[in-house]
Amino acid sequence: MILPSFIAVDWGTTRLRASLVGADGSVVATVGSDAGVQSVAAGGFPAALDAACRPWFDADPDLPVLMAGMVGSRNGWAEAPYAPCPAGAEEIAARLLALPGAGRRVSIVPGVDCRWADGAYDVMRGEETQALGTGVRDGLLALPGTHGKWIEMRDGRIARFATFVTGELFAAVSSSFVGRLAAEPHDDPAGAALAAGASKVPGGLTRALFQARARALAGDLPPAGVRPFLSRLMVEAEIAGALDLFGRPDAVHLVSGEPQRSIYRAALAERGLAVHDHDTPTVTLAGLKAIMRAAALGL
Structure with a gap:
């Protein structure tokens, strides 16, 4: 045809x-x-x-x-x-x-x-x-965004999917009292590394998010690290929720551009998941x- x-x-x-x-x-x-x-x-x-x-x-x-x-x-x-x-x-x-x-x-x-x-x-x-x-044809797709999607493909068809408001939540929290220290013009990647550990602290996402402010006040987190810290925390929570819904795949197909691609890649790699990139x-x-x-x- x-x-x-x-x-x-x-x-x-x-x-x-x-x-x-x-x-x-x-x-x-x-x-x-x-x-x-x-x-x-x-x-x-x-x-x-x-x-x-x-x-x-x-x-x-x-x-x-x-x-x-x-x-x-x-x-x-x-x-x-x-x-x-x-x-x-x-x-x-x-x-x-x-x-x-x-x-x-x-x-x-x-x-x-x-x-x-x-x-x-x-x-x-x-x-x-x-x-x-x-x-x-068969696999799990991740499409980061304001309303990010995780899509399960079976036999070349969309079998089911779930939406995560990660991008919208990041924008809201970054401008809130928790994120006021995030006004630095340049991001410090050290914040993302610190968030990878903070995401494992018991108490859930809403407790972990306040760590951005608390650790900045304590001097553990530089102001330029606040935005990467918040971003990584939310991405970690999204991935955990998606894997809870869909199970753990052999690999995740990531449909994204930068900077989301690097953020999601790092978080998925830490969980031992292979990533296939799609533009x-x-x-x-x-x-x-x-x-x-x-x-x-x-x-």
């Missing part, structure tokens, strides 16, 4: 990234802009897409567009209903949301939702595309290609 030429769009909260994909699957060109979902006014999404991809539309007005990310949220262009787990490229492609009033052939990738046996409910948008783009833009584009192929096969 030949992949048709199309525009692959990763449209998140703060950024838009679009790639022109040729008939052979190669990337002809890529553009990016700061026209993230949060900065586009209601009704302004078609114009924002046209502004980003104008030369491509001028050359071929009928190019199909496949978009993933928060563009499909209720604050985005249109809300795309979730596809339930387990979900692979075929299941997700079958639930693409077409936008007939967009003036172009535009579709949005649905998010994925997950209901756990204990009643817990989880959702994601954008990460499902990245998960498919890793090419992992976020690369897997996002690969996932959009996989969904486009599945959609084309379904025509």
Whole structure:
């Protein structure tokens, strides 16, 4: 099956990234802009897409567009209903949301939702595309972020997943009374090393977090070490929670960029876990290609 030429769009909260994909699957060109979902006014999404991809539309007005990310949220262009787990490229492609009033052939990738046996409910948008783009058929993926995801893949499909608000928690605590000493412009990695030990102190995360302030007051932790200390503590707690949910794998597939990659790598290595790195833009584009192929096969 030949992949048709199309525009692959990763449209998140703060950024838009679009790639022109040729008939052979190669990337002809890529553009990016700061026209993230949060900065586009209601009704302004078609114009924002046209502004980003104008030369491509001028050359071929009928190019199909496949978009993933928060563009499909209720604050985005249109809300795309979730596809339930387990979900692979075929299941997700079958639930693409077409936008007939967009003036172009535009579709949005649905998010994925997950209901756990204990009643817990989880959702994601954008990460499902990245998960498919890793090419992992069976394994555990970690996608750090404001709302980080851990995704279990089985037979090439998203079997289940869990969200950890590590990034959001770090931002909140860093600006709180606990983290006021974290105003240093440069980070001292010694803080992360100290946090690795503090995470094992009995009493849980909320006790360990106060150690950032207490140890800074005692002189054990330099001000520039506070942010790395807090970050490592929260990452350690996230990893412990994920392994409790999914069990201990032989390796973790880490979808991230710096600095998160180094932070998670160090924490996972300390637990004796192998790490396979995946570049976020690369897997996002690969996932959009996989969904486009599945959609084309379904025509």
